[in-house]
Amino acid sequence: MTLKNRFLAGATAVAAIAAAGPALADHAWSNYHWSTPDGVVTIPVVDNTTGDWRPRVQLAVSDWNKSAHIDSAYDPNGTNNNRRCSMIQDTIQVCNSAYGNTGWLGIASISLSGGHIVAGTTKLNDTYFAYPQYNNEADKQLVTCQEIGHDYGLGHQNEDFNTDATDSCMEYTSDSTNNTQPDFHDYAMLDLIYGHNEGGTTGGGGGDPAPCKGRGCKGKSLGFGVGNTQAEWGRAVGYDAQNRPNVFKTNINGYEVVTHVTWAPDARRNTDPGNPHDHDDHTH
Ligand SMILES: [Zn+2]
Ligand SMILES: [Zn+2]
Ligand SMILES: [Zn+2]
Secondary structure, eight states, rough: OOOHHHHHHHHHHHHHHHHHHGGGGGBSSSTTBBSSSSSBBOEEEEOOOOTHHHHHHHHHHHHHHSSBBBBBOOEEOOSTTTOOOOOEEOOEEEEOOOSSSSSSEEEEEEETTTEEEEEEEEEEEEHHSSSSTTTTTHHHHHHHHHHHHHHBBBOSEEETTTTOSSSSSSSEOSSTTOSOOHHEEEEEHHHHHSSSSSOOOOOSOOOOOOOOOOOTTOOOOEEEEOOHHHHHHHHEEEOTTSSSSEEEEETTTTTTEEEEEOOOTOOOOOTTTSSSOOOOOOOO
């Protein structure tokens, strides 16, 4: 399908969703999205990773670029500190490090301002990927693909680690073998998310950041990186099928910061029993 036709198909589907109500927007991440002038995200993915992570990041970028709504440059020349992984405006920063026994394989965080994503980060935890049960190509590619997918605004298709419901990387799965790439449904969701018309000024205050295109594009630092513990992510706003909190929200430096966590399935449960399970960001 041509870009134009896909765009129109997306716009039609958006109208259908609007008529049917929000329940059908099943795995968008609470309507979070980048501001785009024409429905195509050109935010570069900046690779700060080391070793074998680099080809995985590159593959994930090319996989997401198969969407008619994503055209991200892969920038191999990241200069971020991998432990801190600072938010840089108009970029997705990908980092790896031995972040320690945090309980998670990967986290994706987005910073929002004026109703739009203005920066994203992905952190990949070498501490857990060194354990034999996660030290395999499928798990590593799945998590790389999934966290970058979150940075574009996608949620999960399935949040039950005991099942393998799809062939998408946007899944908690019992078997990662066929879940290393996006599937058709992820691309359809991107059509929905980015098929909407921004309609000129959004009136959301603050205005959109200046466009930043192409290789080596480096925006300004937002002045923080997202930490590695639940205490630093804010309040839980989403839960997986086992009622473990997996989406968190806080405010840092004037930005709303949302973090999506891929827990290591067999890590010690770290639930949040004091928090009512309101599922407000979780429509599955
Ligand atoms: Zn879905
Ligand atoms: Zn928008
Ligand atoms: Zn996830």
